[in-house]
Amino acid sequence: KAGVTQTPRYLIKTRGQQVTLSCSPISGHRSVSWYQQTPGQGLQFLFEYFSETQRNKGNFPGRFSGRQFSNSRSEMNVSTLELGDSALYLCASSSGTVNTEAFFGQGTRLTVV
Amino acid sequence: DQQVKQNSPSLSVQEGRISILNCDYTNSMFDYFLWYKKYPAEGPTFLISISSIKDKNEDGRFTVFLNKSAKHLSLHIVPSQPGDSAVYFCAASAKSNYQLIWGAGTKLIIKP
Numbered sequence: 001k002a003g004v005t006q007t008p009r010y011l012i013k014t015r016g017q018q019v020t021l022s023c024s025p026i027s028g029h030r031s032v033s034w035y036q037q038t039p040g041q042g043l044q045f046l047f048e049y050f051s052e053t054q055r056n057k058g059n060f061p062g063r064f065s066g067r068q069f070s071n072s073r074s075e076m077n078v079s080t081l082e083l084g085d086s087a088l089y090l091c092a093s094s095s096g097t098v099n100t101e102a103f104f105g106q107g108t109r110l111t112v113v
Numbered sequence: 114d115q116q117v118k119q120n121s122p123s124l125s126v127q128e129g130r131i132s133i134l135n136c137d138y139t140n141s142m143f144d145y146f147l148w149y150k151k152y153p154a155e156g157p158t159f160l161i162s163i164s165s166i167k168d169k170n171e172d173g174r175f176t177v178f179l180n181k182s183a184k185h186l187s188l189h190i191v192p193s194q195p196g197d198s199a200v201y202f203c204a205a206s207a208k209s210n211y212q213l214i215w216g217a218g219t220k221l222i223i224k225p
Contacts, residue, residue: 004156006156031211033212033213041217042202042215042216042217042218043157043202043215043218045212045213045215048211048212050211055211056210056211056212088154090156090157091156092156092213096211097211098145098206098208098211099144099145099164099206099208101147101159101162102159102213103159104149104156104157104158105156106155106156107154107155107156109154
């Protein structure tokens, strides 16, 4: 069974630009969650999508948005990039039911210059 | 308001000895707890979980203990190996909410 795939692995963008990150969950999983991890920080929850609907949302500004497609693949978009958006962005896949573990992708390392 | 707390940012343990990582929670609605291990620049890897109906779960060298009255759980790694050096995250969830709530992580360093 293939794991969670995130693309691209690395990205360098300029301040003010926008970026789109992609996540393909484990086959059969309907939930995709996105997290931001900055150096020395824990996992900051961005949002969760389940069956194409945003089910949970963290405390990030509206510049951060996402969507999920009918095949459960998800994209995350960050507009008007700021230097502070430089981070490792992680996607987690799960069945979406209660009391179940999530499986993470390798992450996308975004650097804003 | 941090609902899941890992109060030790780092822990250093001799190879071969026991590593004990601690996690406290405040939300009494949490009924499922998980531990993840994370290497730098990689995604976290699921290690072990425990339901609130149990007080202990074992998987090889890893054992998780849950003390519901104290709202405390711990991860024991015996014996500790060099490859165990990583950041360990504790997470919790409640039936009423599908979202995993994460602790800040504890960096475990295994000394040779």
